[in-house]
Amino acid sequence: MKRFTIAHISDIHLPLESIQFPKLSLMNKRFLSFLSWKKRRFSLQKKILDIVIQDITKASPNLLLISGDLTNLALPEEFKQAAEWLHSLPFQNINLIPGNHDTLIKTQWHNSHAFWTPWSQAYSFDDYPIITHYGSVAIVGINSAIPTIPFFANGQIGKNQLERIKYALQKLKQEKLFKIIVLHHPPMSGIVSERKALTDRVKLQKILYKEGADIILFGHVHKTITKKFMDTNIPMLGIASASSNSSRPNYQAAWRKIVIEKQEDHYHVYSTVRSLNKNGDFSQTHSFYINHYFQ
Numbered sequence: 673m674k675r676f677t678i679a680h681i682s683d684i685h686l687p688l689e690s691i692q693f694p695k696l697s698l699m700n701k702r703f704l705s706f707l708s709w710k711k712r713r714f715s716l717q718k719k720i721l722d723i724v725i726q727d728i729t730k731a732s733p734n735l736l737l738i739s740g741d742l743t744n745l746a747l748p749e750e751f752k753q754a755a756e757w758l759h760s761l762p763f764q765n766i767n768l769i770p771g772n773h774d775t776l777i778k779t780q781w782h783n784s785h786a787f788w789t790p791w792s793q794a795y796s797f798d799d800y801p802i803i804t805h806y807g808s809v810a811i812v813g814i815n816s817a818i819p820t821i822p823f824f825a826n827g828q829i830g831k832n833q834l835e836r837i838k839y840a841l842q843k844l845k846q847e848k849l850f851k852i853i854v855l856h857h858p859p860m861s862g863i864v865s866e867r868k869a870l871t872d873r874v875k876l877q878k879i880l881y882k883e884g885a886d887i888i889l890f891g892h893v894h895k896t897i898t899k900k901f902m903d904t905n906i907p908m909l910g911i912a913s914a915s916s917n918s919s920r921p922n923y924q925a926a927w928r929k930i931v932i933e934k935q936e937d938h939y940h941v942y943s944t945v946r947s948l949n950k951n952g953d954f955s956q957t958h959s960f961y962i963n964h965y966f967q
């Protein structure tokens with residue numbers, strides 16, 4: 673495929689109001705998260721998400737990429753609700769990875785993440801990273817979501833997955849594919865507080881630095897962020913929640929459009945953030961262009 677278009681969204685936190693669940697299932701860390709959801713339920717809204725999805729649909733991307741937190745409390749009913757929502761979307765390809773809310777407590781695979789296998793391609797947590805090929809573009813989906821103690825939202829990739837990421841990137845480098853890394857937690861310090869950070873980020877940084885990546889995408893922060901990874905030219909891009917009701921710049925509901933065009937010996941990459949402003953219109957910001965040569 674000469675031209676490949678990705679729509680990146682994150683942290684949609686589908687509404688809890690629309691599902692029935694046993695109150696007993698809140699007798700754990702979920703209870704605190706339930707209280708915090710009650711406090712911020714109006715700051716995330718499904719009707720906003722619907723507007724964002726409509727805008728993405730008009731752009732007809734080749735792939736919708738979701739970097740986690742589709743749920744609030746990781747309830748089985750929420751996984752089913754998200755699966756129904758994913759089924760209803762009009763996109764030809766959808767990839768997703770889990771966020772910390774999707775692994776809030778230890779759940780049984782068959783009653784939770786198994787509902788998302790058609791879009792995650794994962795049959796167990798040991799399957800990560802998941803590599804999905806689209807012509808000369810490879811999506812490297814990393815799972816950084818782990819259950820944590822109350823008031824913490826840390827991420828961890830783990831020794832075994834880090835090892836698999838290293839080998840996967842080495843293979844993709846040999847194949848000269850365009851590598852898009854996607855994970856829920858930002859892989860650098862200074863973006864979120866320590867209690868929300870990726871604990872083994874330095875180990876991942878070493879691997880990405882050595883083996884190379886072309887774009888790094890993340891969510892978790894509910895903020896649109898455009899940065900470079902360490903001292904490299906690799907774009908490291910975060911996106912606000914697609915359900916956000918905020919009118920604050922960078923926290924407004926948004927999606928990022930990434931267009932990758934393969935040329936003779938290099939790639940042209942365009943990135944645009946479309947944010948929903950308080951008038952209900954989309955404004956375009958943070959565009960950039962890179963010219964990436966095959967190494």
Ligand SMILES: [Fe+2]
Pocket residue numbers: 741771772773825856891892893
């Ligand atoms: Fe998160």
